[in-house]
Amino acid sequence: MDSINFKDLLKERGYKLTPQRQAVLDIIIEHNGEHLSTEEIYALVKEKYPDIGLATVYRTLLLLDDMDLVYKLDFDDGLSRYELNNKNEDHRHHHLICLNCSKVLEVQEDLLDTLEEQILTKNKFKVTDHRVKFYGYCEHCSEKE
Amino acid sequence: MDSINFKDLLKERGYKLTPQRQAVLDIIIEHNGEHLSTEEIYALVKEKYPDIGLATVYRTLLLLDDMDLVYKLDFDDGLSRYELNNKNEDHRHHHLICLNCSKVLEVQEDLLDTLEEQILTKNKFKVTDHRVKFYGYCEHCSEKE
């Protein structure tokens, strides 16, 4: 996501491109693959843009989520986390959350297309997105038992 | 879940059976199939047990979730919701959340066993539970477009 695209996307929705918005998006792009919390994003943005306020970070994350540039995640730790919506990814990936060490792994699998078709047929519900979380024990924590 | 079983389950963990705990569980059982929020549960329990405090309801729901008697749900409305963990159900059901009217449907499907096997093989991650949410448009809201 370069700034020219971002500016256009904002404009489509009547929003302006500001250094703060760019800075928040930049951090999320730089940390692609991580699951940063709002406070973590705030701290990282502050390194480059010390005057930014926490409220602006919250507002920007809301905006980016609404624009589908990021995905909001919930790993049950009480924090909102975000990851870049990698549009070149064939399918959304799923998260494996270790109940022991809380580590989060990612799986690229997607068997859910079949399921989504069945849901449309049986329930007449048109699925547009899904969120899947698997809980269990990672390799390291499984061995320790 | 009759009170005798509940009492034993509590005892196993060093907890006592109190009228408050029973009352909260009773309400959840009575409303099986619904997705009650904490405040809704509080209001319903209060009808039968007017002196109960909100903190006790929070504490009890935490306990019931920990004991796997209920499932905590998150439909992205800022509220914690709970449903009875129906252990005679073959598989967990999934929720279909309508992005337009916010109605929540349930699907009994479970194609995830195959996926979980693949996850164990490829990622050496032992899945013990999963949460799946599908977002989209219900029959009624699809038609209106």
Next chain:
DNA sequence: TTCTATTCTGAAAATACTTTTCACAATAGA
């Protein structure tokens, strides 16, 4: 049954995360 260590409860205070308010600042199109 009575006693008593322990757990539990209600109310209020405290937390934690998030949103809103408001006055001032910055953006972008004219």
Next chain:
DNA sequence: TCTATTGTGAAAAGTATTTTCAGAATAGAA
């Protein structure tokens, strides 16, 4: 450059949840 409009930071407010604490209730022992 001008200016309508949107955006921002700081602080306050909001909302859901957890903790504190003194008194009450439970359950096992006596």
